[in-house]
Amino acid sequence: MSSTQTSFLKISHLRKSYGSLEILKDINIEIEEGGFLVLVGPSGCGKSTLLNTIAGLEPITSGDIAIDGRSVAGLHPSKRDIAMVFQSYALYPNMTVGGNIAFGMEIRGVPKEEREKAIKQVADMLQIGHLLDRKPGQLSGGQRQRVAMGRALVRDPKLFLFDEPLSNLDAKLRVDMRTEIKRLHQRMKTTIVYVTHDQIEAMTLATKIAVLKDGVLQQFGSPAEIYNNPANMFVADFMGSPAMNLLKAKIEGNGSGVAVSLARHQADPLVLSVPNAPGGLSAYSGKEVIFGIRPEALTDPDGADRNARTLGEGDCLIEVVEPAGADTFAVTHLGGKEIVARLRADVRITAGQTARLAFNLDKAVFFDPASQLRIA
């Protein structure tokens, strides 16, 4: 396609059910050519099923999937111009690495010389040239991962599908391969759909993230949108590590603006004025809302963001201090819940004592406690 504005992969009103059990409920997602779409959610949310429907490995109940302007619903997987990397790598155990990479071409009747050339090219790119004559059983996890990617790359498809490709690797290798996948994407500029349950993978790789839960698309947007403007409490809680603090707060109208009142342990409530509060919040005056603030927006006053327009401050009883090297995490109680603050590494703070914390209220978000939706 010529223009990058038109959507390259378009999923519209997609539904999928097994009998009376609905797995995917009215999914609408579009991604431009060269984009990196990450489907993220807890296990059982339907993300892998969604990927399988894109691949054509599972039929859809209704709706449509279009790749590059062409509807592929009902097409056989091999006719969709896609390649897929599986969680278990799914390397054919009886074939060599070279045989694995070339199997698709062999089936399509590509001549031998051409196959050899393609194998060599991909092997060079992934640095697996020395492994071509080995069987998958003789490879390490990282090498199998590369071969699986090689088998996908050699097809030069319109769309790459990755089904939790890094979940079987150990922590360090996972980070390395993550970088490698990102580098590969930048070089190949092929559109990718990537399934993971790891929100850090989602944040680092994606140009667009789709958060799913129970077969419902919770939010679809860029990583920054998802992170900073979560549409509901589920997205807010799921994305980010440590997770966003979500605590009960009471809204008090104070003439000019709005203030939140947070219950404190053995002390008066902490009242923070929020001059730039979203318009919808004034309707909640006198009522309870859920106040969301990420650990990094809750710091020691010296470590607070200097560009923040509204900083609130308050004394909190610090219960636990967890130095993590680059940062120090402090746990306190607010709004009846344990909450985490992310402080500078060398901050002087002791458990069991009261310390002053700064709230970056620019970054604070509010949710309706009943509907769990964001208050705009």
Added chain:
Amino acid sequence: MSAPSPDNVISHNRLTRALIYTALILFAVYYLLPLYVMLVNSLKPLEEIRQGGMLNLPQVWTIEPWLQAWSTAQIGVQPTGLRPFFINSILMVVPAVVISTIIGALNGYVLTKWQFRGSNVFFGLLLLSCFIPFQIVLIPMARILGMLGLAGSLWGLILVHVVYGIGFTTLYFRNYYENFPTELVRAAQIDGASFFQIFYRILLPSSGPIIVVSVIWQFTNIWNDFLFGASFSGANTTPMTVALNNLVSSSTGVKEYNVHFAGAILAALPTLIVYIVSGRYFVRGLMSGAVKG
């Protein structure tokens, strides 16, 4: 197999060991004794057997009984020996084993990787055939073979054995393929492989152990079958087991025990060879589903 580990269940106490080995040797002797009797007596002339001393080694060694059993012994009315019937059995067993194994493998493939509505019920019905006693189906089967025009023919016998074997072979292959990663099938689908290409390029190369299990099981069962052979074979299609019976139970003339012994060993030889050649795969294949690494 696995090396003996220090936490072996059986203690390494010498006395315990001795007891275990004594028991094992006793059982082995008890089990091997008939074979020994058959073997030594098949190598004696008839007069020597008549003198008694079944357990003695031959005073005069001879392979004459073997040659007789193979090519000249009186079976029924003809002095043909067991050879033509041995050939009948081979002609019956080989196609029956091959066909039932292939169908079982295909069934297992479909029942695990291409499940359809009611496939589990279908599998249950197939399993049922493993539990139906042979005698029940004799008369309906005879009717059907007659209707198909296969009564008394080798292909009729092959059909009976294939039909009876499918239940077991399907069970073996289904359970084996149940553990075969479905993602491999999906990867092959994306690579554009067809239903049969996936079967023989991806699944079959990994099916060695279970094929061995299926072949041994089918071979021994079909080779040793007497009931179907006696019921459905014609004069020219009698299998080895039935012929052996005719040889041994012939009521006229002298009972040539040495020839009978030789014939019985000849009849047992093929299954013995199959076990010896592929027996270790048999155990490995039966276990491979259970202890998948």
